[in-house]
Amino acid sequence: MDIISLQSGSAGNCFYIETKGVKLLFDAGISGRAAQQRLDQHRKDIRDVDALFVTHDHSDHSRSIGVFQRKFGMPVYITKKTLAAVNRGLKLGILSEVRFFSAGDVCTVKGVQVHSIPTPHDSADGVAFVVDDGTHRVGILTDLGHVFEGLKEVLRSLDAVILESNYDEQMLDTGPYPFHLKDRIRGTGGHISNREAADLLNECAPSHLQWACLCHLSEENNSPEVALQTHHSTLGEAIQLFVAKRDGCTEIMQL
Ligand SMILES: [Zn+2]
Ligand SMILES: [Zn+2]
Numbered sequence: 001m002d003i004i005s006l007q008s009g010s011a012g013n014c015f016y017i018e019t020k021g022v023k024l025l026f027d028a029g030i031s032g033r034a035a036q037q038r039l040d041q042h043r044k045d046i047r048d049v050d051a052l053f054v055t056h057d058h059s060d061h062s063r064s065i066g067v068f069q070r071k072f073g074m075p076v077y078i079t080k081k082t083l084a085a086v087n088r089g090l091k092l093g094i095l096s097e098v099r100f101f102s103a104g105d106v107c108t109v110k111g112v113q114v115h116s117i118p119t120p121h122d123s124a125d126g127v128a129f130v131v132d133d134g135t136h137r138v139g140i141l142t143d144l145g146h147v148f149e150g151l152k153e154v155l156r157s158l159d160a161v162i163l164e165s166n167y168d169e170q171m172l173d174t175g176p177y178p179f180h181l182k183d184r185i186r187g188t189g190g191h192i193s194n195r196e197a198a199d200l201l202n203e204c205a206p207s208h209l210q211w212a213c214l215c216h217l218s219e220e221n222n223s224p225e226v227a228l229q230t231h232h233s234t235l236g237e238a239i240q241l242f243v244a245k246r247d248g249c250t251e252i253m254q255l
Contacts, residue, residue: 085124120145122189166191
């Protein structure tokens with residue numbers, strides 16, 4: 001498997017997974033041009049992508065669904081509630097290839113399974129995803145709301161994970177955000193912190209977890225250094241860690 005974070009954070013999210021000849025994108029929160037250029041850097045052609053999966057309606061995950069579908073010809077896998085919610089806020093334009101799934105369903109693209117897992121994030125119908133190619137399982141676990149029931153079992157089943165590590169608790173506490181926004185982020189429908197993500201990995205990461213990529217880092221309430229410090233102080237060197245960038249792509253992370 002080749003896995004790339006093309007970008008992650010409140011300014012936009014998009015992840016690429018390629019395995020056994022099947023090429024998948026997860027979320028369309030960056031421009032079509034940025035996605036195309038960043039895949040080009042790794043000699044991947046966005047026109048070869050077989051399917052776009054969408055986690056939820058927030059614009060940092062959904063704003064370019066229409067462009068990705070029409071410009072690059074990829075079918076969009078999305079729930080009906082998520083598409084309706086996106087269309088309430090944005091003008092996506094006409095989508096010619098939409099494959100609806102329900103949160104909790106397993107979709108199959110050319111033999112590769114994509115499991116959807118409902119999340120309690122404050123969106124219309126949010127899901128996380130696990131890609132299973134029959135040999136390896138990788139999770140895209142972001143915008144989780146909180147550490148919900150069943151999340152630990154998902155994590156225990158994975159060989160690698162892209163995991164939300166949104167904020168440092170002290171930085172959020174003492175930072176510039178208004179009180180209602182702080183409450184939203186740390187509330188049950190918001191995001192999970194460095195501490196929660198590190199504890200999750202520490203408790204659930206099996207010995208076969210090859211790496212974790214920390215994603216959706218807050219610009220104001222986190223930094224790659226702070227996130228890594230929290231994770232390293234909890235995990236030691238037990239797990240290889242990557243950090244998804246807020247303004248560019250990672251290297252190819254392999255399984
Ligand atoms: Zn988000
Ligand atoms: Zn969100």
